Amino acid sequence: MEDIVKKRIKEVRKGDHNAFGEIVELYKSKVYQLCYRMLGNSHEAEDIAQEAFIRAYVNIDRYNIDRKFSTWLYRIATNLCIDRIRKKKPDYYLDAEIAGTEGMNMYSQIAAEGMLPEDEVTSMELQALIQREILNLPEKYRSVIVLKYIEELSLNEISEILDMPLGTVKTRIHRGREALRKQLRHI
Amino acid sequence: MSSCPDYIIEFMHEYLDEEIPEEHKQELKEHLQICADCKQHFNELVKTVALVQSTSHIQTPENFTEKVMMHLPREKKKVGIKRWFGRHPILTAAAVFIIFMTASVFASWNQDDNFxxxxxxxxxxxxxxxxxxxxxxxxxxxxxxxxxxxxxxxxxxxxxxxxxxxxxxxxxxxxxxxxxxxxxVFDWLWHKIKDISSEVLQLFNSDKDAK
Structure with missing residues (x-):
């Protein structure tokens, strides 16, 4: 897969617009997933994921062809997410889909409250709960947890993406896991 | 659990990172068998990881790729020119040479305005x-x-x-x-060229004469 990607990148560098479309097609799911879990909002996630691809295109000459492309791309996406999180003021849209759910927004949440017995946690609600706890993590723990458990990347790759020493990555994953454990232990 | 050494928790994380040395693994295993609190802590961590991993895959929005492609910046002229230079090194070198030549000709024309x-x-x-x-x-x-x-x-x-x-x-x-x-300038240039060519011719002729 990396070989195909590198071939496409060489074509993009020569000015072949369409070759980039193939790259987007290959990585859009991973990148969108990353942004969604980092930001917890489908509008923002789409916005940032698109921005990440556009930046990759604009800076394609700066990509070192000897390195793994996905690492470089995830790095752009992660940095954009972190920037967005830092700038973000807490905002809630009632009509925005609730994190981790499909077709559920705050209106249905308000209506649903009290209707379901607490022990009858549906799978959808569980998903929402987990996503909420991921979002409650401080950004520095959230990024490592998302990269490790949602994107299933190795610790080495995470260290490269976030440009931080392996030891720091490990410490953050440990703390992130402990923080999540405290929130999710009673499920 | 409060009486348990801190490194037991460290070992748990080493285990979850799949980077636990064999002797740590043994020690952790033995400890978990005798310590209910630590066993619970460990189980909670394992469950947490499983829960996070269980989050379902979120569908990428429709027309995502098309939207990205629509928003790609039009290739800037500058980029095009840069790429052209990159691909035609010899022409680039020739252009640079001509620029320097012209510059030096004008410079030497303007340089000596002394009588x-x-x-x-x-x-x-x-x-x-x-x-x-x-x-x-x-x-x-x-x-x-x-x-x-x-x-x-x-x-x-x-x-x-x-x-x-x-x-x-x-x-x-x-x-x-x-x-x-x-x-x-151009007269002067022409004069220079004539000068050089007549010199060359002379050289050529004297060469012939020598023979």
């Missing part, structure tokens, strides 16, 4: 701007005057070239060779 004249004992300088060949004197060889005038009252046995100046040939004066006045 100068070929040295000869029979040439007299007037007012620092005019070279004079006095009556009754004969200059043997060519004369080149730059940025000044020449007045010939005597005789010149050769060519006279005036760059950026005028020549006044008195009625009594004679020049056996050609008189050339150069006042423009």
């Amino acid at each position: 100068s004249v070929t040295k000869n004992k029979n040439i007299i300088i007037e007012n620092n701007t005019t070279a004079v060949v006095p009556e009754g004197k004969t200059v043997e060889g060519d004369i080149v005057v730059k940025n000044g005038d020449i007045r010939i009252e005597g005789k010149v046995d050769g060519n006279v070239t005036i760059i950026n100046g005028n020549n006044y040939l008195a009625s009594a004066g004679t020049v056996t060779g050609e008189i050339e006045e150069i006042n423009k």
